């Protein structure tokens with residue numbers, strides 16, 4: 115299979131088996147790859163001093179580290195004696211170089227089997243060491259701002275980011291970035307396999323509507339005018355379909371000025387794709403193939419990707435990004451309580467979740483869950499427990515329930531039942547969030563479970579001016595069947611939009627696009643985007659549609675998120691070489707930084723006086 119081919123090739127490249135191998139002018143081998151098969155070979159290695167341990171008066175064990183790992187070198191630390199003199203030394207006696215932690219050195223020596231009892235089974239190179247070493251210091255180093263050895267206490271993240279070049283030497287970062295490169299390469303291979311063409315789109319452009327704020331770049335040549343950085347290449351990939359590219363992809367950088375979270379950065383990378391003459395099904399197949407190839411490059415088999423409609427996802431998991439690694443699905447109880455005498459359950463919807471083993475939770479915890487449910491918007495949270503011994507129901511609300519209601523309740527011995535009664539969307543949302551709070555496994559547990567969520571609504575609410583709001587972006591095609599009279603019941607219109615969800619993270623989204631000018635204009639009108647505004651903002655796209663636009667559909671998924679999940683990292687910053695902090699700053703370069711007033715004038719800008 116192509117995916118295996120891609121993997122195998124990348125692995126060989128990482129092992130130095132590519133056409134250029136791993137030897138360079140300064141080294142013959144890499145530190146972490148030496149094994150018993152290399153015994154008696156003369157090697158030259160380059161790297162950083164990871165650790166130094168004294169061994170008697172004149173010898174030290176130096177662990178030499180490069181990106182492949184560590185090897186032990188036995189290095190002379192005292193003065194050379196006559197017979198150990200280096201011939202190139204012009205007969206002078208030389209001192210052994212001073213070798214300290216994080217110095218960059220070059221070591222030439224012989225690979226030897228370690229003496230019995232000194233082998234280290236935890237180390238890939240643990241059977242061997244380098245002896246008879248000649249050492250050259252290539253670069254000295256001041257004391258590191260934090261220990262590179264990850265076995266110590268966790269280092270503050272701002273300090274790590276300030277000295278990211280030191281942090282990148284750590285195993286974890288090396289592993290993550292190499293995994294990321296493999297994933298990118300697998301994605302490229304998978305897209306090329308399917309006939310997608312890699313096309314670069316501009317970074318300096320007009321605004322793209324993805325629902326976030328734009329980053330603006332002032333133009334020096336047109337003072338007072340601005341470029342926007344792309345929130346995505348959405349408009350250009352659609353234009354490239356009109357341009358007959360047929361299948362486009364790009365590993366694209368996107369910039370969105372929005373609030374940051376653990377799974378969000380101001381700039382991020384996504385696989386962006388678009389195809390002509392294709393249906394939703396074609397896109398799901400093509401993207402599924404690429405995601406499976408990416409997972410397989412990381413050693414995971416993603417298997418078939420399950421499908422849920424948006425409605426099913428809401429009803430069963432209370433979320434449009436369901437984490438299907440665990441059960442605890444929402445249980446429908448509305449019919450059971452249709453004629454209830456219990457006031458709190460007299461509501462349009464009543465649903466529950468059953469928390470296995472939750473009957474042992476104390477009053478403090480159930481009170482805390484009630485507060486949490488309220489913070490999610492619920493009026494309250496009702497609960498019952500099933501005794502661990504015989505499953506009998508217990509709890510303060512039991513006395514309000516009829517015999518029939520009690521008999522109809524779900525759950526097993528030892529469960530805690532949590533109930534929410536309200537309008538349906540709120541019930542789903544609150545129980546969905548409680549489900550995550552109580553059941554969600556850590557990111558690196560429970561395997562990888564991807565789901566396609568399909569049939570999203572076209573609009574996900576009505577704004578203060580009474581206008582529907584796009585659930586995706588305004589170029590998303592409604593279901594053909596919902597086109598008739600869609601203006602009269604906007605919230606009932608389904609769209610041909612779909613999301614890919616992995617372990618409860620929204621990995622990406624896409625849609626079949628509107629390629630007809632008349633439908634596009636109807637949707638703009640519903641969104642309150644008038645003809646003049648549409649013309650001003652997206653006139654070029656609407657114009658393009660006049661000149662023969664093929665039906666097209668596309669998708670984009672976040673590579674930072676995907677790699678984080680494949681690497682088992684909670685935070686995408688761990689898989690980005692030079693990320694920004696949670697507050698959008700870069701402690702390494704000091705960005706963002708003020709600009710001198712005279713420089714701003716070049717762009718026709720003048721700073722406002724500071725707020726008083």
Ligand code: ASP
Pocket residue numbers: 324345346347348387623624625668669670
């Ligand atoms: N442009 C969308 C995004 O970046 C994806 C798509 O609809 O293709 O989220």
